Amino acid sequence: MRDAAAKIAAILPPTPLFTHEFNGITVSFKAESLQPIGAFKLRGAWHRLTALDEDQRRKGVVAFSSGNHAQGVAWAAKRLGMPATIVMPADAPRAKRDGTLALGAEVVAYDRAAGEDRIRIASELAEARGATLVPSFDDPWIIEGQGSVAIEARRQMEAMGLGEPSHVVVPCGGGGLASGIALGLSEARITIVEPEGWDDMCRSLEASWIEPVGPNPPPTACDALQTPEVSPLTFDVLARRDAKGVAVSEADVRVAQRWAAATLHLVVEPGGAVALAALLAGKVTAEPGMLIILSGGNVDIDAYAKAIAPERAEAPAIPALSGA
Structure with missing residues (x-):
């Protein structure tokens, strides 16, 4: 994984690390949405x-x-x-x-x-x-490469005086990014986040064996996280690290996209916003050393405009959280 991080550092600058205070607690946000292709992949x-x-x-x-x-x-x-x-x-x-x-x-x-x-x-x-x-997650090389974000983020947080990440909240489809981070930050707690109805990794971790997505899963805007079944490789890594999982709704995701645009000035795609959605929806609680991964920013511009438009009658309001 250190080799992977060195390879990436040789060709690309680190993606930015943003911070925001929630009730006096500083939370860090790793903007993988700003990669040249718009995602960590x-x-x-x-x-x-x-x-x-x-x-x-x-x-x-x-x-x-x-x-x-x-x-x-x-x-x-x-x-x-x-x-x-x-x-x-x-x-x-x-x-x-x-x-x-x-x-x-x-x-x-x-x-x-x-x-x-x-x-x-x-x-x-x-x-x-x-x-x-070249699989998208069921491959040791892919997991190592995705895990390079953990090494990069740790260096950035330490340089900013925030210490090492102690709790990472990360979007999860097949689990390549989450398992890479779990290996790269062996002392940190890991919470994976999936859209409701596509939360097979969450249910697998709870059951201690792999549970596929159920029949007729609901439609979701999180196209990047529509994995029917996780792999033994990523499941094993996350299970051994005692990772936990939560699921967020489509409304939660829209709130997160709007918050990221309004507060961090970032365009984040639905699947890339689920970790932030978990924080804003209270599925995880802000704490010192928390790192939120914003994993992608490739949006359909028309769908994105609808998701963040405040005039949508059904659009949930942006949470009124104190911040700086």
């Missing part, structure tokens, strides 16, 4: 692709993603001069699909509503082309 992608040998690089990579991992892999592949093919859902946000194409990757669409299996499609493409399959 390039960390794992860069660590994984730079580990490939020349023959593997020539044959390229195949990944499957709703958008952020897609752009991370495409960004890393372009920088390394490698071909990249991404299997994306046909209903992925247009901004993420367009961003992936703009980075030079080939996009292969599939219909997740019809139950098409993205892993099977990607695996068959990789086998046919002799390419390397």
Whole structure:
């Protein structure tokens, strides 16, 4: 993980760390939404692709993603001069699909509503082309790469006189980011946050075995967190670290997006805002040493405008929390 952090530091500046006071308690916010691709995913992608040998690089990579991992892999592949093919859902946000194409990757669409299996499609493409399959979370290299954010944030908090992170609240889809942070900050408490109805990691941690998403899960704006089932690899890391989980509503997420825009002046996508949503909704309580991960900022501009518009009759108000 230290190697991954060094690789990232060699090519990119640290993402900003913001702070805000809640009733006199300083909470830190790591803005991974300000990465070049708008999300943390390039960390794992860069660590994984730079580990490939020349023959593997020539044959390229195949990944499957709703958008952020897609752009991370495409960004890393372009920088390394490698071909990249991404299997994306046909209903992925247009901004993420367009961003992936703009980075030079080939996009292969599939219909997740019809139950098409993205892993099977990607695996068959990789086998046919002799390419390397790059999962979005079920891979040690990816986990190590995502965990580099923990090393970076710890250095920033220490430099600001805030001490080491003692409690990290992090969005969770497949758990690659959360498990990487759990490994990188071995003394910190970890709380993973998922959208309601897609809280399979939360329920898995409570049950002590992997629980898939139930039948007919509700629609969610958090496209980046729609993982039907977590992997044994990420579950095992988080279970061994005694991570806890909470779920937030779609209304909670909209409040968080509005708060981030109004208070931190940041555009945060729904899936990237769930950790902040948990704090604002009282699912977790502000405490010294708390670190909130804002994991992505790739939004559909029309949907984002509706989410943060104060004139929405049904839009929840921004919490009246004291701050500085």
